[in-house]
Amino acid sequence: QALGIKALAFRRYSEALGELSELSDLIQQCLADGKTFRREQTEHITPDGSHRELGVTISPIRRAQEKATGAICLLSDLTELTALQKQMQLRENLAALGELSAGIAHEFKNALATISGYAQMIQSEPNAADTVENAKKILDQTRSITHVVTEFLRYARPLEISEEPVELRVLLDRTVCEILELQPQVRISIEGNFSAIAGDEGLLRQVFLNLARNAAEAAASNSPNPAVILRGETSESSEDRTQRIRILDNGPGIPIEALAKLFRPFFTTKVNGTGLGLAVVQKILLQHGGQVEAQNRVGGGAEFIVTLPATRTISQAVESKEVTI
Structure with a gap:
């Protein structure tokens, strides 16, 4: 039958x-x-x-x-079950699209309202003393819109992931140097074990730069002795080896009501944030076969946990990918 x-x-x-x-x-x-x-x-x-x-x-x-x-x-x-799964997936996709559209509309509406307000002030009093300042604020808002569009396109476009050996310790060393230029008052340390993984070095750099920068900013805003720890852990418990990187800070932690929404597009706890940084981080890690989680530390501060599949050699990773395809 x-x-x-x-x-x-x-x-x-x-x-x-x-x-x-x-x-x-x-x-x-x-x-x-x-x-x-x-x-x-x-x-x-x-x-x-x-x-x-x-x-x-x-x-x-x-x-x-x-x-x-x-x-x-x-x-x-499984014909009926598969059809039902496709319908559910379509609904989820439409819901996600609606959420994205609402986020974009909100950002644009706020910026356009500000631009309109300052433009009307300039139009009504073109020779006023604050005309130059109002024009500058209009330019700031247009830059903000451009930034939102750029971040959204980065999130929405398909990723082309190159398969290359990435030495995580070397990558994190470079990431820390970049952050210390922006946050020299923050003490950032790297500890634990790190292995080579197969992935796209540029995209993984974007992931750790985003997470570590967020941690440094949170620590700097909350503690007189701001500190961030990047801790590496490798799992040897099964054939599928994993590399875990924990990003810990002594900042204020994450509000309980925000934990479930952190990786949603356009959700942000920052005043000037776009709400796309962590969404992009999650997308990149999922494309690498990994994941990211967030939680509050018992002693205060936040912890982001990145898990990636670890490989002993790049050839093994490439061979595995070819078999999957």
Whole structure:
């Protein structure tokens, strides 16, 4: 019934399913190599031309070490479930688009209201003493709009990630030097273990520069002895090694009501922030197969935790990527 085929008895699988069928290919691999497939999802075209999404588990039938003489196939019709998932994804995408649109409209509306107000003042009193100052404020607002558009495009455009070896310790050393030029009063230290990962050095630099700069600014605004720690941890507990980088500060911490919204586009706790910095950070890390979390420290301050897949060599990472593709 799931296949839309009435008679299967005494028919070769490739004849019943078609030589080019994805399901035929899985069965052929199972018979040839004795390979087991668990919880695979594949598309199947029935004889009447309709498309179905199937959940597939295939196990070889053999005695001892002999070559497979047959295969057991367990099929589940996931067509309705897949359609429902696509509908939910579409709704989520539309909701996200609406949220983005509302954020952009809010930023533009505020800036345009300011520009309009100062322009009317200049128009009504062109020779007033504060005309030059009002014109400067209009220019500031246009720069602000340009900045918002630039940040939004950076967030919205697809990322082209190069695959190269990135030495995290070297990258963080350079990041700290850049931040100390802007916040020389903040003590920034790097500790722990760091491995080489496969990724885009320029984009990862953007991630850590953003997070460490935020931490330094928070610490500088709250403590007489502002400090930031970048702590590296590597996990050897499984085949999939991970690199964790913790960015800790002794700033005021994150308001409880803001924690769940930190990575939403256009949400910001800064007076002059665009609310896109952390959204871009999250996007870059997700594209690298990683993630970012935020929490408050027990003793005060905030902690951002970046987790990335670690690789022993770049060739292993590239090989893994090729297999996935």
